[in-house]
Amino acid sequence: MKPDTIVALASGAGRAGVAVIRVSGAHAGDVLRALTDRDLPKPRHATRMAFCAPKSGLSLDDGIALWFPAPASFTGEDVAELHVHGGQAVIAAIIDATLSLDGVRLAEPGEFTRRAFENGKLDLAEAEGLADLVDAETEAQRRQALRQRRGALSAVYDGWRERLIEAAALIEAEIDFPDEELPDTLAQRAAPLLSSLAADMGAHLDDAHRGERIRDGYRIAIIGLPNAGKSSLLNALAQREAAIVSEIPGTTRDVVEVRLVLGGYPVWIADTAGLREAADAIEAEGVRRALARAEEADLRLGVAEAAGQTSEALMDALRPGDIIVGSKADLVDPNAYESWARFGRFDTIAVSAKTGCGLPELEARLAERVEDFLGVEEAPVLTRARHRRLVEEAQAALERAIPALARGPELAAEDVRVAASAIGRLTGRIDVEDLLEEIFLSFCIGK
Numbered sequence: 001m002k003p004d005t006i007v008a009l010a011s012g013a014g015r016a017g018v019a020v021i022r023v024s025g026a027h028a029g030d031v032l033r034a035l036t037d038r039d040l041p042k043p044r045h046a047t048r049m050a051f052c053a054p055k056s057g058l059s060l061d062d063g064i065a066l067w068f069p070a071p072a073s074f075t076g077e078d079v080a081e082l083h084v085h086g087g088q089a090v091i092a093a094i095i096d097a098t099l100s101l102d103g104v105r106l107a108e109p110g111e112f113t114r115r116a117f118e119n120g121k122l123d124l125a126e127a128e129g130l131a132d133l134v135d136a137e138t139e140a141q142r143r144q145a146l147r148q149r150r151g152a153l154s155a156v157y158d159g160w161r162e163r164l165i166e167a168a169a170l171i172e173a174e175i176d177f178p179d180e181e182l183p184d185t186l187a188q189r190a191a192p193l194l195s196s197l198a199a200d201m202g203a204h205l206d207d208a209h210r211g212e213r214i215r216d217g218y219r220i221a222i223i224g225l226p227n228a229g230k231s232s233l234l235n236a237l238a239q240r241e242a243a244i245v246s247e248i249p250g251t252t253r254d255v256v257e258v259r260l261v262l263g264g265y266p267v268w269i270a271d272t273a274g275l276r277e278a279a280d281a282i283e284a285e286g287v288r289r290a291l292a293r294a295e296e297a298d299l300r301l302g303v304a305e306a307a308g309q310t311s312e313a314l315m316d317a318l319r320p321g322d323i324i325v326g327s328k329a330d331l332v333d334p335n336a337y338e339s340w341a342r343f344g345r346f347d348t349i350a351v352s353a354k355t356g357c358g359l360p361e362l363e364a365r366l367a368e369r370v371e372d373f374l375g376v377e378e379a380p381v382l383t384r385a386r387h388r389r390l391v392e393e394a395q396a397a398l399e400r401a402i403p404a405l406a407r408g409p410e411l412a413a414e415d416v417r418v419a420a421s422a423i424g425r426l427t428g429r430i431d432v433e434d435l436l437e438e439i440f441l442s443f444c445i446g447k
Contacts, residue, residue: 016086076119211381224303226274229327263367
């Protein structure tokens with residue numbers, strides 16, 4: 001049975017000059033004919049048409065129709081796009097008229113893209129790139145998502161898959177065709193292939209989570225003693241009152257986060273509870289969360305009053321390369337904290353959330369750090385936890401298979417299959433027929 005024909009608003013919701021309604025499925029052509037009472041327009045040519053209700057003939061709107069016959073469409077099915085005026089009443093009337101026709105229903109979330117995947121128009125990694133492209137809010141996210149949508153990441157995984165098939169074919173041939181005249185050490189020829197592939201996977205994983213950070217956001221934690229000015233610094237960077245500022249120590253009990261864009265990259269900055277001996281169980285939990293967030297962060301801002309001293313708890317929470325921020329710099333003579341501001345192994349800067357002194361310099365320094373860490377490389381990077389988990393699974397399987405080859409091909413074959421399955425799940429392409437084809441083409445078995 002052919003799947004239902006689906007319809008949905010493809011453009012953003014809300015008042016707009018133009019809205020795009022997409023119809024996909026075997027009845028898409030019937031829908032377009034019924035709404036316009038005309039023959040289908042020339043494929044992929046914008047045609048002005050009047051849209052009307054199929055049963056009553058009531059005029060609904062005057063717009064543009066586009067016709068994409070299968071398989072040359074986004075979903076691989078017949079697709080009609082209706083470009084109409086963006087008023088809510090117009091959109092509702094046309095969608096209702098479409099749903100009044102037999103075999104047509106509202107699309108489920110992501111169903112157009114799922115049909116594109118099922119019809120071979122894009123793979124899973126490309127589909128995820130498309131979702132990221134739609135959600136992109138920064139230039140870096142757009143660039144990364146566009147590369148993934150165009151298949152840069154899929155090309156890496158498909159290359160691995162081909163090498164796995166080649167190695168698996170060598171191993172399976174020795175197991176399954178013992179009576180054929182094959183080289184005695186056929187399976188051993190797979191060892192260097194597997195070793196090279198495992199090394200490439202390791203290099204791919206060793207990326208400091210850059211792709212995931214570009215997609216989800218670089219993380220900065222603000223830590224320090226109570227009343228050091230952490231919340232004021234967060235509010236100054238966010239340019240709004242995101243956190244409560246009070247002279248009462250321990251006001252911040254939980255983690256307060258704001259999202260910024262620095263240097264074209266998404267950044268999450270978290271204000272945390274003051275580091276001190278907790279007065280009660282709630283504050284103790286706040287301190288625990290503060291230390292946990294500091295441990296997870298890509299960068300820590302250690303805040304201490306410019307005229308004061310750093311604490312042992314703060315110094316223990318910092319890592320080489322972190323930044324010490326001398327807060328409340330407006331209260332002291334700059335010369336009084338200049339020597340402190342060059343403290344040890346940490347980058348340092350003095351700021352005043354009240355006057356804004358030092359904030360532009362701090363923002364510039366943070367943007368530089370983020371750009372250095374997340375600078376987009378030419379090589380495609382992992383963008384999702386799903387990708388990382390599957391690559392780790394494949395690499396672990398190969399590292400088991402390599403020594404197993406010395407004890408016999410049967411022991412290694414299953415681990416190679418596990419690796420191939422994991423890589424196949426990255427793009428949605430895995431088939432045992434690939435192994436059979438490689439075996440027959442390479443060794444002419446069964447000719």
